[in-house]
Amino acid sequence: MAISTELLKGTLSTIILRLLENSERMYGYELTQYVKESTKGKILLKEGSLYPALHKLEADGLIVSEAVYIGKRMRKYYSLTPKGKVSTKKSVNELLDFLNIIEQLITTNPEYGTT
Amino acid sequence: MAISTELLKGTLSTIILRLLENSERMYGYELTQYVKESTKGKILLKEGSLYPALHKLEADGLIVSEAVYIGKRMRKYYSLTPKGKVSTKKSVNELLDFLNIIEQLITTNPEYGTT
């Protein structure tokens, strides 16, 4: 059962940043495969989502790319800029905060009718 | 620090369903206030988001409304339909699943360079 794509909204760029924080550098296709494997296929980053997201992060100065050729095939390795490293911590914290708040909201059983 | 609005995408209808599951019935304004208080102001449901979401859930047959007048002022109480109750369990489970997957994805430290 794949996760609804709508749920992913707002989290994609944070996920990318976080994965780059954990590695020296990664390229686009590698990111799609890593997410696919580590979530057991429950989250699939589509190319139509990933590449525009990478381009935006680069345009915002949070990541930089370096083209590397494997034979004739290009890879664009991305890594965090200093600005991106700062931004990553902020985004990850905000996302974790959000996850906890939502979890509390939908798992707690409020006592209604007591007021 | 309020939670980024983008993160909320895809979760709003599940939150609404879940809150209705926990109570006999709730009206729109009550939902905004409940979420605001129980998340300490970190999540603010805007009217422009909430009311269309409620209308959509009703159009989909997951909730039903009953107008009640307090003096001359209308309240529309919403409650789950049988179909809505089934759907709620599914949505909540999917959302919790999603929260856990994302949390794992951004908190685990993969060992890179070992292959």
Next chain:
DNA sequence: TCTAATACATAGATTTACTATGTATTTAGA
């Protein structure tokens, strides 16, 4: 009296990820 809170509603803008499509190289299998 007048402002804030209560309570609904919707139009249009914005954001984000998607589908669909395209190009090209490399690998593995029939």
Next chain:
DNA sequence: TCTAAATACATAGTAAATCTATGTATTAGA
């Protein structure tokens, strides 16, 4: 050897969700 699948990038246009902004109206409190 040929062909399909995998690798690897890219973008145009679509769809979905929430937001901002605005509107109406009632009620409570300073």
